[in-house]
Amino acid sequence: MTDVSLQRGIAVAGTLALLLFVFELVRRKHLSERYAILWLLAAVTLFVLAGWKGLLTSLSHDVGISYPPSALFAVAIGLIVVLLMYFSLVVSRLTDQNKILAQRIALLQNRIEKAEQLGAVEPEERELFDEELSRSR
Amino acid sequence: MRRNLAIVPAFNEVDAIASTVAAIHAAAPDFDVLVVDDGSDDATAARASQAGAEVLRMPFNLGIGGAMQGGYIYALEHGYDVAVQVDGDGQHDPRHIHELLDRLRSDQDLNMVTGSRFIERDGDGYRSSPARRVGIRVFSSTVSAITRQRVTDPTSGFRMTNRRGIELFARDYPHDYPEVEAILLMHAHRLRSCEIPVRMRPRVTGESAISSSQSVYYMVKVLLAVFVGLFRRRPALEGAKRPPAFTEKGA
Numbered sequence: 001m002t003d004v005s006l007q008r009g010i011a012v013a014g015t016l017a018l019l020l021f022v023f024e025l026v027r028r029k030h031l032s033e034r035y036a037i038l039w040l041l042a043a044v045t046l047f048v049l050a051g052w053k054g055l056l057t058s059l060s061h062d063v064g065i066s067y068p069p070s071a072l073f074a075v076a077i078g079l080i081v082v083l084l085m086y087f088s089l090v091v092s093r094l095t096d097q098n099k100i101l102a103q104r105i106a107l108l109q110n111r112i113e114k115a116e117q118l119g120a121v122e123p124e125e126r127e128l129f130d131e132e133l134s135r136s137r
Numbered sequence: 138m139r140r141n142l143a144i145v146p147a148f149n150e151v152d153a154i155a156s157t158v159a160a161i162h163a164a165a166p167d168f169d170v171l172v173v174d175d176g177s178d179d180a181t182a183a184r185a186s187q188a189g190a191e192v193l194r195m196p197f198n199l200g201i202g203g204a205m206q207g208g209y210i211y212a213l214e215h216g217y218d219v220a221v222q223v224d225g226d227g228q229h230d231p232r233h234i235h236e237l238l239d240r241l242r243s244d245q246d247l248n249m250v251t252g253s254r255f256i257e258r259d260g261d262g263y264r265s266s267p268a269r270r271v272g273i274r275v276f277s278s279t280v281s282a283i284t285r286q287r288v289t290d291p292t293s294g295f296r297m298t299n300r301r302g303i304e305l306f307a308r309d310y311p312h313d314y315p316e317v318e319a320i321l322l323m324h325a326h327r328l329r330s331c332e333i334p335v336r337m338r339p340r341v342t343g344e345s346a347i348s349s350s351q352s353v354y355y356m357v358k359v360l361l362a363v364f365v366g367l368f369r370r371r372p373a374l375e376g377a378k379r380p381p382a383f384t385e386k387g388a
Contacts, residue, residue, distance in 0.1 A: 099199055099312075103207040106173075106193040107214070 007069060011050035019043040038086060042079040049075060140218040141168040143234065144208035145190070146201055146294075147225030151179040157227050158188035164231035165238075171211055172225065175204035181225075201294075206310035213307040221297040229295040233335040237297040240333050248328035249298045251320075252335030253290035272356055276317050279363060284324045289332060291317045301328055317359050321366055 022039045025031035031039075049056050049072055060071035143161050147154050154172060161170050172185035176198035186192050193207050205222065212220040221237060223229045233252055240250045255273075273292055280291045294316050298306065305326055311318035323330050 099203045099206075102196050102199055103203065103210060106195050106207055107211060110191065110193050110211070 008050060008053070011069075011072065012047070015043055015047035015050050019047060035090075038083055042076075042083065045079065046072070046076060140216070141165075141238070142208075142212045142215075142217040142220045143168045143170045143223050143231075144205065144212065144220055145170060145172045145185075145223050145225045146175060146204045146208065147172055147177065147181050147185065148175045148198065148204075149177045149179050149181060150225040151177070151181050151184055153227045154181050154225050155184045155188040157223070157225055157231075158185055158190045160227075161223060161231040161234070162189060165234040168221070168234065169217075171208055173204045173208045175199055175201070200313040202310055202312040202315040205315060206306060209303055209306040209310065212303045217303065218300050219297060220303050222294050224294055228337050228339070230336060230338060233295070233333075234297070236333055236335070237295075240331070241297055241299060246329055247299075247331060248302045249296055249320075249323055249330035251290065251293050251297075251330065251332045252295035252337075253293055253332040254335065254337050255289040256332060256334035268352065272352060275356070276359065279360070280317060280320055283321060283363070283367070286331075288320060291320055293335075293337075295335060295337070296330075311362065314355050314359055318362050318366065321363060325366065325369075 019040070022031065022036055022043055026033060026036045049059075056068045056071055060066075060068045063071070065071045065074070143165065145154075145157060145161070147157075150157075158170050158172065161168060170190040171193060172182070172190045173193045174182040174185065174195060176195045182192050182194050191211075193211060195204060195207065199207070208222075209220060219238065219241065221234055223231060223234070229252070237250045237252060241247055255277075273290070276291045277288055280288045296316075296319075302323065305322065305328065306319065309322065311322070320330060
């Protein structure tokens with residue numbers, strides 16, 4: 001077995017494993033489809049590049065990369081950057097939504113306490129609410 | 138019903154909060170007091186409540202921006218016409234509240250009045266570290282240039298807004314270190330603001346929200362926000378029925 005075909009074998013096996021891993025995570029509902037799509041796209045792209053014998057060589061030749069596996073790394077890094085950027089967007093949005101939820105909880109709690117003082121809410125309900133809150137912390 | 142609200146953000150201010158609330162009640166009896174407890178792990182909320190303040194208890198620490206916005210949403214929902222921010226640590230002297238109010242009422246077109254430490258230079262004025270002064274000067278000249286108006290103390294949190302300012306801040310308020318951006322937010326929405334001189338006292342207890350190691354992040358973050366904000370489209374304030382903060386569509 002030559003060096004090149006060994007490299008290809010490892011690359012194909014690796015990307016195939018990634019594909020199957022993502023598939024399995026989605027099947028077990030650990031990873032939602034929404035986020036799986038990007039991962040699957042990345043895995044399929046790398047799988048095709050690794051498996052299609054002439055593609056990577058001709059692509060890397062076209063853009064002037066003398067060592068084809070470097071082209072594979074370049075593509076992989078590009079995909080990783082896209083994924084990370086996407087996650088940063090998701091985290092920013094979650095942070096915003098989290099803030100809004102916290103504000104709403106504080107405002108609601110204030111209203112409940114006000115209502116209790118006016119006798120509109122039974123104390124037992126209040127105790128349940130407090131227990132609930134302390135358990136969630 | 139009273140229509141004026143003092144919003145007091147507080148994080149672990151158990152020693153200072155009761156006297157702050159009492160001082161506001163004494164100096165400005167026509168203001169309701171709302172303490173926004175930003176996830177304190179001491180008895181800040183209980184002390185504030187005992188002192189006669191309304192209390193918003195954030196379930197965890199949101200940072201000053203999120204806490205203040207909670208206060209503005211409260212002001213909006215309870216129909217207040219005027220809201221003033223007063224720090225929970227006793228730095229802001231409540232005796233200035235009526236000076237802010239007089240200035241705000243003196244001009245119908247005015248939406249926000251800020252208490253500035255740097256308009257009048259006198260011997261026993263506010264003291265701060267040289268590094269902080271440099272930072273404030275950078276912000277001051279940046280904000281002045283953008284708003285084409287002299288702003289001497291853009292980092293002052295001692296400020297009063299009318300109903301339109303409350304509506305704006307309830308809908309959109311910067312995350313952390315919000316003061317500088319809030320001025321530009323007002324400007325972007327074509328709301329008018331001005332400054333009057335105040336004196337600030339040294340802190341009673343607790344630690345400043347901004348330690349020296351954080352001040353570099355503070356500078357960079359605020360300048361970035363200011364720069365990006367110049368390129369942001371602002372929706373018209375009237376008739377906009379958006380949730381209180383930015384969320385993506387369809388999220």
